[in-house]
Amino acid sequence: MRLENLTFTDAVKKLQNDAVKNDSIHQDNDRKVAAQRKESKKTCTVPKRKRNSALRKIKDALSSASDFYHQYLRKDTERVLEARMYLLERGFSESLIHQFQIGYAPLGSSELVSYLLSKGFSSDVILESGLGVASKYGTGLFDTFRDRIVVPLRDHEGQVIAFGGRVFPYKGNEEGQKPTFGPKYLNSSETRVFKKSEVLFGAEYIFQQEEKPEQVVIVEGYFDVLTMHQAGIWYATASLGTALSLRQIEIAAKLSKTKKVVLNFDNDIAGHTAACRTADHLLEAASRRGIQLFIALLPEGVKDADEFIRLYSATDYIQRVLKNAIPLVEWRAKITLQDYDGSIESRTRCIEILGNLFSKIGTVSYRSHLAHYFAEQITQHVEDPNLVVFTEDQILRIVRNLRARRPCVKHESSKGLFRTDTIEEDSSQVLVPFSSSYDDSSGIRFVEEFFLRIMIHFASVRQRCTEVVYKGRFRFSDSSLWDLWKWLARNGLETYSQLNAEKLSIALEAEEAELYQRHAHLFSVDEHLLLEVMDPEEAVESSVS
Known part of the structure; x- marks a missing residue:
């Protein structure tokens, strides 16, 4: 105001005028941007329409080719009659031939191409649909399928997207099914509408x-x-x-x-x-x-x-x-055992392959069953009974290690159900302890240890104990007890699902010696616990509540 020597009133009027000008400029800019977006949408929709139109033409060409092949099979030429006879000899009825629209691709070099061109399809469409191939010498297009029985391949809507062709023998041909052109079986090449896989x-x-x-x-x-x-x-x-x-x-x-x-x-x-x-x-x-x-x-x-x-x-x-x-999976495992010759090297190799194979199965109980069965197969000629358990443990150890390295993936059909293979060592979901400290006088530690004792001594409720923690209904205040629960959740339901508390403690001591030493007392038989827990399911619920 002072720089321009304006009074207060004049300064306000100037600011109003500047605001109107700026607003007008912004509006013009907004209109330009809107116009650019509109124009951009137009330019984007054109290729999409063209693309849909091109795909439609390709499918129309394939449909026309299917009609052409099927109608050609009705002709009375000698070669067509041989094709029909071949189909009848294979037991295919007229109704089946009609249902699948089976046809015949004539021997001529470009009969289908000429037909499609007469129907208004361009050479580009014929090439893109895989119905024709360009001549090496640039003299035009040739039919992809020649002198073959042709079967249309369709999508789930029933639209023709490709063809499969098979050669068939000439009458009296001693060499049998010698191809006239190309291999015995020939499929359309992949196109914009056909992906073989x-x-x-x-x-x-x-x-x-x-x-x-x-x-x-x-x-x-x-x-x-x-x-x-x-x-x-x-x-x-x-x-x-x-x-x-x-x-x-x-x-x-x-x-x-x-x-x-x-x-x-x-x-x-x-x-x-x-x-x-x-x-x-x-x-x-x-x-x-x-x-x-x-x-x-x-x-x-x-x-x-x-x-x-x-x-x-x-x-x-x-x-x-x-x-x-x-x-x-069982067939593949049996194929693996065919290479087993009884040597230590062969046994080690089989165990590694089986462990890798069984790790791909999502069901815990089925994995355990397979490991036990094939451990018996591997050791059936060995007198030492402990070798079966040892071999089974080796297989499941490989399974456990491989599954622990893989990404956490939940089964599509397991809605609301807990899967032990979704637990990871570094899981940061709801499965976290409240804190790393605890107060013995509050009785919290007693409840948490009581919960773990139930899980250890009663295999029938291990799944239930795992579920309530996973769903956030029970949490651990002590990080060490939390670590023990994670070990039990991974192994008590899977590798060692059939083990009692004593054998479970042996497994824990072998794998996590320090963790076992901290909580060895939980694995010992507590008569008070056994008397108190008359109904393990009820005991779990009382711990949660």
Whole structure:
């Protein structure tokens, strides 16, 4: 005001004018920003619309190709008649051929491409859909599938997203099923609408049923699935090869009432390798999702499910193969023991592999059962009875160590239930003591020790004792007693679930000598405790309250 020689009134008027100008500038800026955002939205939506339009064109091209192949199978040319005869010889009815829209890809080099071009599809769409391949010499496009029986692959909505093609023999061809072009089996290359690892052939037919099956079977090839559906086994799917993915297992589990998935790969080296790979790499992830992975084994000399059903019957397949399916983890463990030769080195190697394998299973009791059973198998030719217990302990020790290093993951289906494998050494959830000090005169320590005595001496309520602490209904004021509870929570329900207080103390002394020395008195038999705790469940509740 003084610098500009203004009176107070003039200064106020100037400030008002400046404010109006600034407000006008801000409004102009806001309008510009809003306009820029609007323009930005326009530019963003255009590519999205184009993308959706491109995907729609690809799916339309695939649908048109499916119609073309299926209609071509109705022609009366010699080669088409051979294709139809081949399908009938394999036992496929006309209704099954129609249901799955099975077709024939003609021998000509570009008959499908010419058809699609006549329908208005561009060369780019034909290439992107995997229906055509460009000539090396730049002379145009050629059909991907030629002289093959073709089966459409669909998504869960039933839309065609790819194809699988199979060669078939010429009439009187002594060389059998010699491919005309390429390999015996040929699948579409991956495209924007088709990812092989995310598709199960036949899954869409299960999805359409009103009621889910008790289990879903995964085989290798689509011809296996066709044979199984023809025989009434409608809950069969195919992974289109041996490279099974977690996503495919999840799809199969969602189609099943019980999340039970049965693998029935081909009875050859590739099939066995695929089953081992699934157990080694996907078992843990499947277990965390509550999926039950089983494996069904074919008898010696039978190559696949298709061959078994054609040799015997669908009833035999269900009774002899599917009903005898065993958990994948047990089959993998038995495969491991096939390499056991009785030597110390071999035993050590088997124990390490089994420990790693069993650590992938989420159920504590099942892990303990497996460890005990296979410890007996390893030591069955040894006279020392203590070796079974020692071997079992070694396996479970590896299991415990491996699970302790893994991230804390709760089972999807265990709502409200406590899982011991979710406890970590550095857990900072509700599982913390109130303080590191305590007051004996208050009686708090007596209550906390009484609670731990119940947990130690009564195996039947260890789960309950663990749950009430985890839910925050009981806390420890003494950090040392807290450490003892954590050890019991990890081991009393898992590795040493069947041990009484005396054997539990031996295990604690071997692993945590200092902790045991502090609380050895809690493991001794207290007649007063045994008389007082007539009902352990009630005793737990009284401690909590």
